[in-house]
Amino acid sequence: MTAKPSTVxxxxxxxxxxxxxxxxxxxxxxxxLAGVAAHVHACVDAVDRALSRFRPxxxxxxxxxxxxxxxxxxPLFREALELALQAAAETDGVFDPTVRDAVEAAxxxxxxxxxxxxxxxxARVPAPAGRWRDVEVDRSRGAVRLPxxxxxDFGGIGKGFLVDLALxxxxxxxxxxxxxxGGDLGVVGPPPDGGWACGVAISPDDPTEAVVILERGxxxxxxxxxxxxxxxxxxxxxxxxxxxxxxxxxxxxxxxxAAPTCVGAExxxxxxxxxxxxxxxxxxxxxxxxxxxxxxxxxxxAGPWPADRED
Amino acid sequence: xxxxxxxxxADDLGAAxxxxxxxxxxxxxxxxxxxxxxxxxxxIFAGVATTAAFSWLAVHQTTTSAxxxxxxxQSGQPQTNLxxxxxxxxxxxxxxxxxxxxxxxxxxxPASSSGRSFFRTASS
Numbered sequence: 001m002t003a004k005p006s007t008v009x010x011x012x013x014x015x016x017x018x019x020x021x022x023x024x025x026x027x028x029x030x031x032x033l034a035g036v037a038a039h040v041h042a043c044v045d046a047v048d049r050a051l052s053r054f055r056p057x058x059x060x061x062x063x064x065x066x067x068x069x070x071x072x073x074x075p076l077f078r079e080a081l082e083l084a085l086q087a088a089a090e091t092d093g094v095f096d097p098t099v100r101d102a103v104e105a106a107x108x109x110x111x112x113x114x115x116x117x118x119x120x121x122x123a124r125v126p127a128p129a130g131r132w133r134d135v136e137v138d139r140s141r142g143a144v145r146l147p148x149x150x151x152x153d154f155g156g157i158g159k160g161f162l163v164d165l166a167l168x169x170x171x172x173x174x175x176x177x178x179x180x181x182g183g184d185l186g187v188v189g190p191p192p193d194g195g196w197a198c199g200v201a202i203s204p205d206d207p208t209e210a211v212v213i214l215e216r217g218x219x220x221x222x223x224x225x226x227x228x229x230x231x232x233x234x235x236x237x238x239x240x241x242x243x244x245x246x247x248x249x250x251x252x253x254x255x256x257x258a259a260p261t262c263v264g265a266e267x268x269x270x271x272x273x274x275x276x277x278x279x280x281x282x283x284x285x286x287x288x289x290x291x292x293x294x295x296x297x298x299x300x301x302a303g304p305w306p307a308d309r310e311d
Numbered sequence: 312x313x314x315x316x317x318x319x320x321a322d323d324l325g326a327a328x329x330x331x332x333x334x335x336x337x338x339x340x341x342x343x344x345x346x347x348x349x350x351x352x353x354x355i356f357a358g359v360a361t362t363a364a365f366s367w368l369a370v371h372q373t374t375t376s377a378x379x380x381x382x383x384x385q386s387g388q389p390q391t392n393l394x395x396x397x398x399x400x401x402x403x404x405x406x407x408x409x410x411x412x413x414x415x416x417x418x419x420x421p422a423s424s425s426g427r428s429f430f431r432t433a434s435s
Contacts, residue, residue, distance in 0.1 A: 011429070013429065013430075021435050022435075024430060026429070026430065083402065086402050087402055090401060090402050090403070178430055180430055180431075180432075182435035183431060183432045183433040183434065183435045184432065185430060185432055194423075195420065196430060197422055197428040197429070197430070198428055198430045198431065198432055199428035199430070199431040199432070200431070200432055200433070201431050201432070201433040202433060202434060203433050203434055203435065204431070204433050204435050206433065208428060208431060211422035211428045212419055212420065212421065212422060213419070213420040213421070213422055214417070214418065214419055215418035215419075215420070216416065216417055216418040217416065217417020217418060217419070218417065219432040220432060221432045221433050221434045222434055223434045224434065225433055225434025225435055226434065226435050227434075227435070254433075254434045256432055258417050258419045259403055259417055260403075260404060260416055260417050261402075263402065264402050264403045264404075267402060267403075268403055286401070286403045286404075287403070287404065288403055289417070289419055304419060305419065306419065306420065306421035307421070309421065309422070
């Protein structure tokens with residue numbers, strides 16, 4: 001893992017690969033970069049050890065080895081699990097952390113880097129999800145119980161969780177900080193002059209389509225960006241319809257959300273994409289702001305999202 | 312324990328008689344009667360204990376349910392029902408403000424120009 005410190009007019013930043021994405025750490029005071037970046041590195045490592053479905057030694061893999069039994073779980077794992085279950089409850093299961101088998105049935109049973117290099121996993125019969133209500137957490141005993149036949153996927157919340165975790169301890173550091181995990185980003189502290197200028201793009205390889213100034217809160221984008229592949233000529237991806245267990249369809253190419261937290265933005269972006277044409281109304285009802293980029297090129301905004309500039 | 316409480320001790324085991332005039336069968340009946348009395352005492356004790364235990368459990372469960380506390384999962388462990396006990400603040404409205412205090416909201420504004428941005432959000 002190689003860090004790449006960079007300096008620009010204004011904030012300074014460092015970027016490094018992790019969690020199948022690029023992590024970016026930016027601060028408004030150059031002499032604080034090393035300390036903040038070290039903190040973010042530690043958070044990345046902690047989240048990866050707890051939630052990764054690709055690491056054989058992760059806490060998730062340990063817990064799912066004994067389904068049906070109460071098992072001790074770390075505070076970090078329980079916090080992520082409770083947030084995922086809360087997201088499922090608040091979205092009536094449109095966001096579902098138990099889509100793991102369905103995601104793997106679509107071929108995403110290996111890291112996205114391996115899919116890009118060697119193709120997706122073998123085809124399996126998809127099964128509907130929806131059993132998030134059966135997952136139990138016992139706060140008093142610090143234990144969780146994963147039902148038999150249910151496996152968790154934190155892919156829909158993990159990057160946002162990492163960003164919020166890293167920023168939580170930096171909120172009182174007295175320095176402006178931006179942390180991005182694969183394009184899901186959040187900021188705390190006094191922003192740089194002119195605010196944090198954040199571009200909006202379909203995928204990391206695509207050109208910037210719009211620029212907004214974020215002074216507080218978080219941004220996240222979901223949709224058919226990098227995590228899609230083909231099997232037998234058919235396009236597959238990681239955004240699963242929990243009711244069918246199959247990759248969903250949507251009129252949107254990507255959806256970008258502004259929210260108070262990065263977890264909230266990440267979950268809302270997926271839900272708005274999955275809801276299709278009902279997405280903008282759902283965003284407005286939840287007092288969020290969103291930019292929808294439709295497959296046919298339309299740009300639709302919801303809530304207080306600024307209109308794209310024409311220049 | 313009086314003989315009135317165990318009337319069968321003599322009547323059911325044969326004719327009562329003077330110990331001194333009893334043959335070998337009397338001693339055997341006496342031992343058997345003692346064993347039956349012991350069994351009966353244990354049955355009565357177990358019945359009373361079971362009744363008391365059920366009464367206590369019924370009262371305890373009523374109390375904890377009324378207080379809104381979990382009454383236990385199938386495995387006997389206390390359980391957090393997450394949807395019901397989830398934080399009252401919505402996932403989409405909670406947050407940390409720029410000054411570090413708990414609060415809600417985000418601040419988004421249009422860029423003064425569509426110039427270069429060093430940070431991007433994208434579907435990765």
